[in-house]
Amino acid sequence: LHSIYLCPIDPLQHADEFSGVTLGGAAGSSLDSAVLKLGLLYAQGVIRGGNARCRAMLLVYCQLIEEYDPPASVIGDLRPHLDSNLLKPAFQYWTEHCRPHSVSMGNAFTFLKSAVASLERNISLGELKEVLQETIEAYIRERMEFADKAIAGHVSCKIVNGDVLLVYGHSEVILKVLLQQKELNKQFRVICVDSRPLLEGRKTLLALREACIPCTYILLNCISYVMKDVTKVLLGASALMTDGSLLGRVGTACVALTAQRKSVLVCCETYKISNRVQLESITGNELGDPNLVYEGKQESLRMLNLLYDLTPSNYISGIVTEMGIVPPTSVAVLLREMNPNEII
């Protein structure tokens, strides 16, 4: 098992990784308590999902920038100090000591760094705080909230009365789409597919039941049984690769494969588009707590709990972004259009 995986993380390492995270320690001694607190929430899996993690990170940065108080020795250009003493240490701490960052977090951090770099050289402290906070809030508003609304609008014309929609796990934007359809009084029912060990689909199920949407709840192994009744599949995304393949919660690829002859729509905001291409699921994947797979020690048996998988673009009918519905082959075009300033 050990030799076939190209995982950059040594599978044996996970044994130590999940012995629990303690606040602070040597790495965290110089960091703000808000950073440590968020790190703990990441490590314990309290905050999950691309949007949630990114939003939490940006709000903590907002707070840190508000409280930013450079020492008197820093004069003139505040930007390098801000970068090396506020932005970088926090991000490094979260990524290395708590949980590897998601693509959404990475893109948002890159955006934040370029926002800092594009500030005036001799900007005053007060103005720096104001501009940066406004930029961060605009990013959250435009690229997450407005994007989700736009996505819901675009998907709306594709969902008709009598539809049987299949959703997998938990996705913020998919939930928003479904709740909006219910508000428009469309007649449809939802099949929620869930999988161990995280069982995130229960969050979706509860929210849908509260809105009185007829639901069916199944685990992933039952999917081929229900697939013949399904009319459309709606999937959320952790990230989109430039070749149009989808990086999502492990199990998404299975759903897309089983739904080959049905319409598979992926709802994803453009800020989650990565400029990488991944060829298969194992490289760069993240390991979860092996004890969740199976408790108990066995001599030569290693538990592997992968968190993400890659769905090839030919299984996806269309990708719904705030720019409209595009074919998977056009993801690279979107990346180019949405980030004209960035040199890829």
Place this chain on the structure above:
Amino acid sequence: QRGERFADISLAARDRIARVGADFVQDGHVILVHGWSRVVASLLTLASQTKHISVICLEGRPDAAGIKAAKFYDNNGIPTKVVLDSAMGFIMESVDMVLVGAEGVVENGGIVNKLGTYGLAICAKEHGVPFYVAAESYKFARLYPLHQQDLPPMGGLPRIDFVDTACWQATGRKGNDTDGGIPGRVELSTRVEINNPACDFTPAKFITLLFTDLGVLTTSAVSDELIRLYQ
């Protein structure tokens, strides 16, 4: 005035398409066409000026547009054959390429065209026959159909009348009638539903290339152009 300008643009587009597409037609090729398209016609007449080609037209019921196309190609000196729509599978092994026009080109690179194009495309793919579409760029539409029923409503077409070649078992009459009825007309009770859509949707995966006035495009390039046009 704008109408005239549009007509001029349309003609210029057609010429450009004919020039880029004619290179794909090789000497001795048998080309299968469906429906009547002026773009396709100008492409094939241009190709026939320098190469020996022959054309097979599908009849194109219920409006028999293929007959109109056959008359045109014949008048322009191209050897033409006409087959029934149902012969598309039968004839496919003798065909070197399929060329159709389009009423609309949609965002995912698929096309909306005369009924029968979808079946023809599937048949061509199965036989490894390249399926080309000739369409002007003003036909690109911001639609994203997921399946046949996902097309916008196109207005009802009249109930089909099956004329002259219908067998007597369908008409219920033998020989020539003198009761004033049109020979071959079929009378069906209104309980029998007749579905006669004008167009169908051909997904991008069945289309090899599109010949447009923007050049020769792959199906993925259509979305690229549309994003740029509507940005």
